[in-house]
Amino acid sequence: MSTSEHDPADAAATTETPGSAEPEPGRARVVAGRYRLQSVLGSGSMGTVWSAYDEFLHRPVAVKEVRLPPGVPPSRAAELRERTLREARAIAVLSHPNVIILHDVARENDEPFVVMELLPGPSLAALLRDHGSLSPPQAAAVADAVGSALEAAHTAGITHRDVKPGNVLVARDGRIKLNDFGIARNVSEATMTRTGMMLGSPAYIAPEVASGGAVTPAADLWGLGATLFAAVEGRPPYDADGDPLETVNRVVHGEAPQPGPGPLGPVIRGLMAKEPGSRMPLREVRRRLYPLLAQPRHTLFGPELFAESSANTAPDRGDTTATQVISAPALPEPPKPEAGQAGAGGAPAGGGELAADPGPLPFESPSHPVSQEPVGARPRGPLPGVAVTVVAVLLFLAAAFGGFVLTRVVAAQPLGPPQRTDAGPTAPPLRELAPRRGDATNLRGARGGLFSVQVPEDWTKFVSGETGGGLPPRTLVQFVSSDGTQSFDVERFDSEPLLSPDVYWNALGKLWGGNLRQVEYAPLTDGRRGLLLSYRTVESSPVRPGEQSERPLNRTTFAHVFQAQDSLWVVGLTVPTDQEETARTRLFDRIMPTFQIIE
Structure with missing residues (x-):
């Protein structure tokens, strides 16, 4: 797979070595x-x-x-x-x-x-x-x-x-x-x-x-x-x-x-x-x-x-x-002054170590010209010091505001604060729902795990085997949004004795420990024997450069947990917590009624 012998700089292509054959035993790793x-x-x-x-x-x-x-x-x-x-x-x-x-x-x-x-x-x-x-x-x-x-x-x-x-x-x-x-x-x-x-x-x-x-x-x-x-x-x-x-x-x-x-x-x-x-x-x-x-x-x-x-x-x-x-590209260095010119802060061109004492400020109040006497040669009254401080503060504020305006103008951004939207800043656009099918059967050749559901048409289906967490092995079928932030998940548990919704919820609590917070826990009203669950979880995301600790990743899950056909089904939507309110009405409440187990 990776590099051609003609292209060693880039581990990307493979080529067959001319005359390659079975190597002499004991001569290679x-x-x-x-x-x-x-x-x-x-x-x-x-x-x-x-x-x-x-x-x-x-x-x-x-x-x-x-x-x-x-x-x-x-x-x-x-x-x-x-x-x-x-x-x-x-x-x-x-x-x-x-x-x-x-x-x-x-x-x-x-x-x-x-x-x-x-x-x-x-x-x-x-x-x-x-x-x-x-x-x-x-x-x-x-x-x-x-x-x-x-x-x-x-x-x-x-x-x-x-x-x-x-x-x-x-x-x-x-x-x-x-x-x-x-x-x-x-x-x-x-x-x-x-x-x-x-x-x-x-x-x-x-x-x-x-x-x-x-x-x-x-x-x-x-x-x-x-x-x-x-x-x-x-x-x-x-x-x-x-x-x-x-x-x-x-x-x-x-x-x-x-x-x-x-x-x-x-x-x-x-x-x-x-x-x-x-x-x-x-x-x-x-x-x-x-x-x-x-x-x-x-x-x-x-x-x-x-x-x-x-x-x-x-x-x-x-x-x-x-x-x-x-x-990431480094910030550009300030231009170096030409020979003979003073650098920033009046320092001579050519650099060198900073002086132990930076000396007086390079400006003075108009009524008090810069003194030619050595520093500390005579006492100063309070008024010049106050004037110097006021001027320094005003110059600092002007420079800060000017820098802000320049940055926003260069970036083609408005000077005012960003406008809030009701849909939330991270919610992807909602596509039309399209019918999809899946199979949550745990064993190859077994029956009873087929289902149909309607999800946004641009969501992608993934199937994986899941184990651990104090729960029986199961198949997880996920329909994931195009940006990877939202997923509609279907799990089916086959076990002896039959797993109950309460046992599932208790196992979930042990799995997450203090990182799970219950929001809603109520009986289902659609005729199925089970629970409507709503809960928030907190997990760690990778540390960014310069950060000392991991950042929390907050997600919210809405799920129906119910028994059907001698199995426990867990069907739900997981989204970032900042999308919780809109996702409940725009996604979960629309998708969940379309879920059907295929006999």
């Missing part, structure tokens, strides 16, 4: 007792990728070993290891001809290794570097394959977040695959990226992601457009002389780059719209690419493209196309 590492295909800030041999199934594979980026504190080591496992979970749900196949996740000394198919070919980044831009039919074939892979990923609720040439593989037989979902984020998971930090490739990152906004599938549309731009132009859409922070600044504040004339120009411009909601949908992208796909892919990419090249025309500078952790 073996992972998990079966994967014999042969050679390094490439390494980057997020990991090292090996060409390896699976001694159990007798086939070549690619093995990615996690690597901690330079400067990352030890406290984040576990997070980066979890990101590697997240990559495996993300890809495991995808079965698509344009997505790299996941074989296994192995552990060696508690370190995760992701085992994937080894594709015989370089990355698109390597092809562009060694052979220049692609022809329109070649670029269209790449865009169509990547677009098809993204359609499958988005349907599964996965956002890739790092679409770029280094993560597109082109095989000698014409196969084109999207790779390295290493920072993919299932929309039901909370993002691991900290405030003030970004994870991505500066030259290809979407503007809203670079500026700290929400990560949605629209970010992948931008990445596809940026990749297509690089394919037809032979260069990244943004690259400020290898400076990651300046490149990100241009992505956020600069104009979208304009491709040269050609049939793919309208598609690139449609994908690289600065406003996420204005980007061209994948279905429309593929429709426009169709006329350029007449030639078979295996004839589009001739053998000359896969010949090894020792030429490297890349300048000796930083790399803005590699996936990396990017700190």
Whole structure:
């Protein structure tokens, strides 16, 4: 999976080592007792990728070993290891001809290794570097394959977040695959990226992601457009002389780059719209690419493209196309005074240590000119001191107000306070309800867990097995909002004896301890035997840089807990507590009556 031998800077593509075969026993490191590492295909800030041999199934594979980026504190080591496992979970749900196949996740000394198919070919980044831009039919074939892979990923609720040439593989037989979902984020998971930090490739990152906004599938549309731009132009859409922070600044504040004339120009411009909601949908992208796909892919990419090249025309500078952790840009330094001029506060130009005594203030009241006598040579009356203090306070207030006005004007924000809205500042827009089905059956082949419900049409379904908390094993079916903040959950418990609503509530109280607060506890009035529960929970969220402790995350749950068909069902809505009032009436009271168990 990760780096081509032609592209070691970016752990993104895999290529088969020429003449690779079963290695000589005892000569290489073996992972998990079966994967014999042969050679390094490439390494980057997020990991090292090996060409390896699976001694159990007798086939070549690619093995990615996690690597901690330079400067990352030890406290984040576990997070980066979890990101590697997240990559495996993300890809495991995808079965698509344009997505790299996941074989296994192995552990060696508690370190995760992701085992994937080894594709015989370089990355698109390597092809562009060694052979220049692609022809329109070649670029269209790449865009169509990547677009098809993204359609499958988005349907599964996965956002890739790092679409770029280094993560597109082109095989000698014409196969084109999207790779390295290493920072993919299932929309039901909370993002691991900290405030003030970004994870991505500066030259290809979407503007809203670079500026700290929400990560949605629209970010992948931008990445596809940026990749297509690089394919037809032979260069990244943004690259400020290898400076990651300046490149990100241009992505956020600069104009979208304009491709040269050609049939793919309208598609690139449609994908690289600065406003996420204005980007061209994948279905429309593929429709426009169709006329350029007449030639078979295996004839589009001739053998000359896969010949090894020792030429490297890349300048000796930083790399803005590699996936990396990017700190928030630092504040610009004040301009240095020219030679001979005084610096701030009257200090001579050229710097130096601060004096032990800063001396008198650089101004005096008009009626009392600055004295030429040494400090402390004669006593001063109270009036000049008062005047100096008043003037200093007035100047400070004027500077503070001026700075506030300037900041608001530059940010194009009104000077007055923000207007409150009744819907709450974090509530996503409500879509029309659409009928959905789910299966909360615990055992494969069992019956009785089928149900139907109507939820907002843009919510994504996820199914997982749940254990622990003093409760029997169960299947959890979730319908999660597009921003990941709201979810409608369905659980079904099969146990002997039959679990009662009161026993469930008591187990919930033990699980949360002092972090659960009951709001409502009443019998159901819809004919079912059970309880209407409403409660608030508090859990910890990740610590932001500069914070000394974890921040509380407040959520509210509305649920019906009832017995039906010899099972206990728990059906409810969970939302941020600041959306509690509107979510009760706009979501829960509308969705819950539509829930039906299918006989």
